[in-house]
Amino acid sequence: MAEKLLAGHAVRRLRRGAGLTQVALAAALDISPSYLNLIERNQRPLSAALMLRLADRFDFDPRALGADEPGGGMDGLRRRLADPMFADIGIDRTEIEEWLAAAPNGAEAFARAFDRAVEGGTRASTEEAVPIALVRREIERWRNHFADLDAQAETLADELRLSSGDLYGAIAERLRVKHQFAIRILPADVMPDTVRRLDLHARQLQISEMLDGPSRCFQLAYLLADLEALAEINALVSGAALADRTAQRLFRRHLTGYFAAALMMPYARFLRACESSGYDLLLLQRRFNAGFEQVAHRLTTLQRVGARGLPFFMLRLDRAGQVSKRYAGASASLLVEADGRCPLWDIHAAFARPGEIVRQLVALEDGERWFTLARTVQAQGAALQTGVSAMFGIALGLKAEFAAPLIAARGLNLVDAEAQPVGPGCPACTRTLCAQRSAPPRGRTLRFSDRERGLSPFSFAND
Known part of the structure; x- marks a missing residue:
């Protein structure tokens, strides 16, 4: 994928840190000084090829360019501006590009102020505690x-x-021989409300028999990650500079699980399987002995330089619409960032069709078209005593323009087919002709008429 980004601020800082003039850096990159000047002023995007040349010249991770862009660049600012408090302003992509080009320091100041408010809890969503x-x-x-x-x-x-x-057998043997840990599968009545227990005294990893094969393998891989990737995980946690102790532990848990999933679905082999199968989710589950949710999450991580997968996002939510996982990956989708969900999005319909993959083409208010897949999954190891079998909905999505290689998108006209209009939840959505609306948009003045009633119970000024 030929990915481009505006990264003038980061390139300029990189050049100045190396003590180079624009002429010297342009010569090193084999481009003209005038072209480099346009890049640094965000008048031209930084192509993937040029990004790799920079990485080779300065020996750094190319992702740092996007991260160092004021406010996290286009994606970072769009994420913050998706907050409902800005719903009535309607800032589009072009305005953000102009903002970054004309006032990068102002964009950075806005991002820091917004993030400080989040850290203080004043803008934290009702779904997410501050550490999360x-x-x-x-x-x-x-x-x-x-x-x-x-x-x-x-x-x-x-x-x-x-x-x-x-x-599974190979990990179990490595745990036994190298780390002196035995694996015990215990009956459900012995572990009625626990799926995994690490008994350091007995040097045992105890696993509930209620876990299926992929989940058992993940638990073994999780322990191996904690034993053999500890230094790398510690470095990432330390580098995050999270002052909150709870946030540190949550991030560590995410990284340990990340390693475990990467062990079950090694990057190069998994990406090859994705591309050769048309991202066939069932085939990927079978080939890598993984669950649907594990595969879905792995799809959001395929961002290796020079070997990128498609830019998927993933959501996990319950029947009430409460989100317990959300990963935007490289998608920068407002469907992930929104506090609410649109009832017209078929992620909710998946609960009525358990185990079936529901596909849908949707369109946001700004015209962006997204192809999404949704399916339910059962929570592993649910407590037998309660008789409750927890169910979650998993949503995967990517821009429609990238979805053609998907086997799930075959037969669907991704360009011209009618797409279901959806929004980021009623309080943040400003569509006027929506019979499904259950609340007026924040920041809009309601209008009332005694003579007529529209499709929506709420009429409002849309400017």
Whole structure:
């Protein structure tokens, strides 16, 4: 994918830090000084090819360019401006580009003020406590791709494959021989409300029999990650500079789980399987002995430089619409960032069709078209005593313009087919002709008429 971004601020800072003039850097990159000047003024985007040349010249992670852009660049500012408090302003993509080009320091000041408000709890969403919001921000800063963890997990996975074709057995043997940990599968009545327990005294990893095969393998991989990727995980947690202790523990848990998933679905092999199968989710589950949710999450992490997958986002929510996981990855989708969900989005319909993949083409207010897939999953190891089988909806999505390779999109006209209009939840949506509306948009003046009643119970000024 030929990805481009406006990163003039970061390029200029990189050049000045190296003590180079524009002429010197332009010569090193084999471009003209005038073209470099346009890049630094955000008059031209930074192409993927030029980004790689910069990375080779200065030996740094190219993701730092996007992260160092004022306010996190286009994606960072769009995420913040998706907050309902800005719903009545209607700032479009062009205005954000002009803002970054004309006043990068002003954009950075806005981003810092907004983030400080979030950290203080004044703008935290009702769905997310402050520590979770802080961890989400750090995950999205990396676009949920941690290259060092991926590389280490891939090397370890290749090593384990040499000893056994069965990953579960290979991990169990490594835990036994190298770390002196035994694996015990215990009856549900012994572990009625626990799916995993680490008994350090007995040197045992105890797992509930209620877990299916992929979940058991993940629990073994999780322990191995905690034992063999500890230094890398500690470095990432330390680098995040999270002052909140709870946020630190949440981020550590995410990174450990990330390594475990990368061990089960090694990057290069998984990406090849995605591309050769048309991102066939069922095939990927079978080939890598993984659950639907595990595969869905893994799809959001495929951002290796030079070997990127499609830019998926993922959401996990319950029947009440409460979100427990959200990963924007490289998608920068407002469907992920919104506090609310649109009832016209078929992620909710998936609960009426358990286990079935529901596909839908949707369009946001700004005209962006997205192809989405939704399916339910059962919570593993639910307590037998309560008789409650917890169910969640998993939504995957990417821009319609990228969805053509998907086997799930075959037969669908992604360009011209009618797309279902959706929004980021009623309080943040300003569509006027919506019979499904249950609340007026924030920041809009309601209008009343004794003579007529429209499709929506709420009529409002749309300017």
